[in-house]
Amino acid sequence: MPELPEVEVLRRDLLTRMPKPSRIRRLQFLSPKLRTPLTLPKSLLKKPIVVTGIERRSKFLVFRLEEGVFVSHLGMSGYWRAETKRSEIKHDHVIIEWENGDLWVYNDPRRFGIFEFHPDLSEVKWFTQLGPEPFSDEFLAQPVIDKIRGSQRAIKSIIMDAKVMVGVGNIYASEALYKAGINPFKPGNRVSFESLRRLLVVIRNTLSKAIDGGGSSIRDYVHASGEKGKFQNEHLVYGRSGEKCTQCDSKIQSKKIQGRSTFWCRKCQR
DNA sequence: CTTACCGCCTGTCGGC
DNA sequence: TGCCGACAGGCGGTAA
Known part of the structure; x- marks a missing residue:
């Protein structure tokens, strides 16, 4: 969850x-x-x-x-x-x-x-095998970029791989790729250096904003008090298939990548 | 080596 | 109403 x-x-x-x-x-x-x-x-x-x-x-x-x-x-x-x-x-x-x-x-x-x-x-x-924390200095360093660019897997799968980086799950993967303007299906080795650099910063900022918003309560998640998070209200693509993109006229798409629902805009994410 | 798929579990929802 | 399959914030094992 x-x-x-x-x-x-x-x-x-x-x-x-x-x-x-x-x-x-x-x-x-x-x-x-x-x-x-x-x-x-x-x-x-x-x-x-x-x-x-x-x-x-x-x-x-x-x-x-x-x-x-x-x-x-x-x-x-x-x-x-x-x-x-x-x-x-x-x-x-x-x-x-x-x-x-x-x-x-x-x-x-x-x-x-x-x-x-x-x-x-x-x-x-x-x-034992975990990659760097998103808020650490190593997160923006060369080894992470090299790992991503050395893989043919879909970029979404790569950023969700804890051996590459930790903390990104199915919701924030779609959200960050949308904000970075990168198609989630694009193979890691075909994402430009500049895009990658931007993506890493976007991931960090997205996670940071989500913490500020008390996390995302989709169904189960609640704080120790029983209170819900608020960040689900800020989701731009996750769970919004068929709705209009916030930046253009096309509709949010949904398709599985490695068995996990993935949401994106086919115009804004190339 | 890399990668996609399966299983672990229960609950909920939509279609028929 | 009820049944049945699909699906759900993760993760490691496995098989190709």
Whole structure:
């Protein structure tokens, strides 16, 4: 469900809600597994778990602990809910019970999400092959451009490939390509250097604006308060097939690229 | 090596 | 009304 902006908005939201002191009294797993098994080492059960921070890598949330980390992912349909009194909702899977009684509940109907403990970040296999973060300096550097220009795949598939860059999912890929004026089907090796340069800046700006707008709530995504994001109202092409392009008279097209719905304007994107 | 497709899951929606 | 297929913010494994 969520792409980088939605995870980042959630991360900031959770950080402001984290009780001080940040000690977990009890951690409950209500299902045997999400995408991967929900298990904890016995050593973790003996004393309160102390959370020292919440970070984001790619579309993953990283809960820093005094000893180790929790690595969490929302998959397609996951959300975190902050509450003071337990409300049982179908598909609740993980409950973090803080020492002050606050509850953080992870709910995920499709169970594509992840909640794992790792003694050390370095051994998290999800992170080993990731490309640069859109807000890092490396994002605009030559290696990213070389990777894109060295591929014959559709440019949309390339920017959604976490080995090339992280954070861009199906919504923001269409949005950024539209704003950059690049046809999503165009092979990476046929996009000009100048266009690519512009595209990278557009991706960064699009993600940044989406964070400012509280992310995009298409169906499932909500903040920890249950509140929806607002950025779906700013979508120029995603979910708008048949509607008029904002810059010309033609209608927004929709077609699949690698099984994912793709939206574009055939006049404005070449 | 690169690339497209499949599977993992549940819920919802549109067509018949 | 109900049934059935298509589809949904992700991601890795696999097979060609």
